[in-house]
Amino acid sequence: MAKDVARRTEVETLRAADADRHQIAEQLKSALDEGRLSLAEYDERVRDAYAARTYADLLVLVADLPKPGLNAAEVNARRAAEVRRQARKLPMALMVLWTIWGSVAALNLAVWFVLLVTVEADIYPWPVWLLVPGAALAATTVGVQAIRGQQRR
Incomplete structure (x- = not known):
């Protein structure tokens, strides 16, 4: 567990590439299209994405967003299924x-x-x-x- 955390923080300190910034910007665009972000939030996050230097700076911008295409019902259904799976174990x-x-x-x-x-x-x-x-x-x-x-x- 400690090894995973150390590896994760090590990755987060690496410098982000332009392709990484663009990928996060695309994810933010999808969130805007789905109505998860207001236009002001989208502008602010895209500006921060293109100003980001490390992966940690990028990941914080999408940490509160589900994967593109998922709606709240699907997210809740997946959580409920995982809870049921753990209960049967x-x-x-x-x-x-x-x-x-x-x-x-x-x-x-x-x-x-x-x-x-x-x-x-x-x-x-x-x-x-x-x-x-x-x-x-x-x-x-x-x-x-x-x-x-x-x-x-």
Whole structure:
């Protein structure tokens, strides 16, 4: 994280080229056309864009603007989708527990199946006992997700 911040501030201190200034001016023009900026704001920001020396000077001019072509409904929909995606994501501890349980269950089933095929006697189906911790883990997962859902409201 600190490395990303250091790299970002390092990039922001680099000098901007004319092409960079022109690109920001085009983005400001799109914002003006969409009605996000008044004519006075547009004039001021374009003047500042062409006077900018570093990337930091340029980025501050468009920091409060969405990407061209996006409207408020699309921005809100993307944010809501990201929140829903994060809500569905299991906590890391549960992911680890499900991985361990799945690995143990797969290994037990494989051993049981090999014994079933190779031994002529009846083999007790011990892997069925793995359903008990599996059910407990499933109940815990449902409970955790329900609690997380209540906390978001």
